[in-house]
Amino acid sequence: MNLAEAIYRHSQRLPDEAAREALDFIEFLEQRYGVKPAEAAATPREFREPGSARGKLEVVADDDDHLADFKDYMP
Template identity: 60%
Template sequence: MTLPEMIYLHSLKLPDAAAREALDFIEFLEQRYGLEQVAIQHRIQRKAGSAKGVFQIIEDDENHLTDFKEYMP
């Protein structure tokens, strides 16, 4: 078992407040060792319009239209 897996398994046993504290400490360590920017660089960059054609707006449904009114021309 890897060290990250062990940390994860132990984190599952913690109450929410303690898990939040553990996360805060990990984020502090990332900042201290300059790892925070490395993590940000590895994020996948989203492209505008990448979900085009995935969602459809049903024009016959008035409730549906009002939900998306701010996005419609």
């Protein structure tokens, strides 16, 4: 059992109020030592199949009507 597992097992036996104090202390130590909080740590992204958005987006090639909206900004 590693250190993190030992801390976890001990925290499970504590009453909720004491477990909250332990969590507050751990967050204090993270701040003191410049460690990113657990919520800010990178979370792995869900795998996306290449081409899974096929058919969900339509590109209109010959549509110049929308350019009139930008007439004031174009030379």
